[in-house]
Amino acid sequence: MTNKRNRFYTATVAALAVAALAVAPASAASPFSDVKEDHAHYEGITTLYAAGIVNGYPGGTFKPDTKVTRGQAAKMIAGALQLDTKNVTNPNFSDVPASNPYYGSIAALAELKVISGYDDDTFRPNQTITHGNLAKILGSIPTLPELESTQGYAEDASVTRGQLATFIAEALTKSGIETPEVPETPETPTEDGFTLSVLHVNDTHSHAENFPKLATAVKEQREAKENVLTLHAGDALTGTLYFNEFQGKADLAMINEIGFDAMVFGNHEFDLGSSPEGLQALADFVKGAKFPFVGANVDFSADDKFTGLFTDLVSSEPENGKIYNGIVKEINGEKVGIFGLTTEETKDISSPEKVTFSNYIDEAKKAVTAFEGMGVNKIIALTHIGYNDNPNVDNDILLAKNVPGIDVIVGAHDHKKLDEPFVVDTNTVGEEKDATLIVQANEYVKYLGTLDVTFDDNGIVTEYEGELIDLGEVAEEEALVKLLAPYKEKVDAANNKEIGVTLTEELANPRASEDSLESVRSNETALGNIITDGMLAKAQQYTDKTVVMALQNGGGIRAAIPAGNVTVGQVITVLPFGNTLALMDVTGAELKAAFEHSVRNAPQENGGFLHIAGAKLQYDSSKEAGARVVSIEYFDKTTNQYVAIEDGKTYTVATNAYTAGGGDGFEMFGKAYEEGRVTELGLSDWENFQEQLQSLKEVKTTTEGRIVDIAQQQ
Structure with missing residues (x-):
């Protein structure tokens, strides 16, 4: 076979025309519904179709204006050259394993030195190819005739399917080899297998104001594509005034109007569990949904509010407003299985109360087995466990490696912006496996994720293309604007x-980035100091005991406040979770254990990082986790001095009810709660914060050295 490829190459690759496949310009009607005769690339597309080089999509479309990836370009060029893509030599690109759908084409072209990779030994098959990239590839063919069609494009402009078809067709035509006529009535083109288009969002967090743009994007995608599935990967609730005012009703109205096929529960869906009404708002959200929910590792059976709404079965006839382990959707005659997973961390980072969570890998294996038993071989995991989150708990990459049979993971939780699908094609011991695609669409309805994935008859992924649509560039759907209006009016007020209160400078709420580790989840901040100062002052009004310090988890501080006149909305956005103030009686040893837990990941981010008032903490992040705390001191008002915390003494501390209940893994506080050493005062955290801001003559925007990492001082 190698000799055959070399023969083709030396004979005609230089002209980019081989095996007598060059064709005359097309004259018959286009077989594609979206390629009319007046289309700029009509001739090139129809020419290549007649030569058998390109096919269309299900439904008879070609999508000529869709951007081409490097992998897709390799496939089209290899097809034009009629290269053997089966018996090939490994191209040794680290991101092109044998399971990649473009592996054969890339390998064949690399072997002939028509293409090459990047300096880091990658080929980046899912990266959009530019005209500059394509020029380098075509330029590697020594005697390729000059192509007029390639001229006039900016080097950094993306190449479309139509443009690439025109370039290749021109080269074939210029080869001068006689070829068959274009069929006058070509058959409607189809691709092998079944192509599913998945639209997805996640971590929308009550940003209802962005749903009108999402509605437009979803509508446009549904009009352009066949076999569309629309999924929400959880954390629809909490985060803005829309939730504080309406507790999910505004979000549900928007989501129902757009139309979703399924949703998984995020951890923040359970935030109201500790309220007097418990999870009633979530139960109402489920009942009112015009779609089913999936949760293979979530058990609602102990909470009476969900009686009649929950079953631990996989259903092929799911009802709207009900919860299932998984569901089967029949799309154009093909069965697609969808099951859900919610992070087990929910018990520590939210308030699920009687709702319990089981191991994600165990439940995923059960779900896949159930689907396969029903004859379903196209399986989607709709997850809220994080793309590459804490490996000691759960994440999507580990799910893909541990559970065979999952084709697509639509993820959430860590707000990851995956510009293209991430492919997992090896298991936990590095052995090759069928590809699993992982997608996630960032947060706050900023993007609509799209994934077009093709399956063969055995349910194996053979081709895929995915991207994020920037909703900031999309017009609003008028129907959704009108639907939102009554909610928006109240929220705006x-x-x-x-x-x-007027700020002369921003009260920042930093998060770690590639350029800085500065974060509300790993460093003292002025905002955290003001919040805890307010907690300490308010708590002292409700007890005769001395409250020695106040604590606020960094993960609960969600936004900055810009310079200018401060509004109620800005205050609530900083502390959006509806937490209340609590008093705890804890020992010095428990406090030390809590601060060890707080700084265990430093200088990396941790939602349980504690901001403090009334005290000072010194720790050393260079030491082993669990042995980092150097000193904890509280300010003794009787002596006007800082005094060291003693292990054997009991101290009264203020914090929010979430942390006092053991949230963020503070088991020592959870123990105190169970033993009756916690008193919930029922005072709103954002109102306490607002009162503290109003009490200040000057709002400081600098820190005070309350929390010091001595490793960073050396």
């Missing part, structure tokens, strides 16, 4: 009410 609350949002815009000024509290009588």
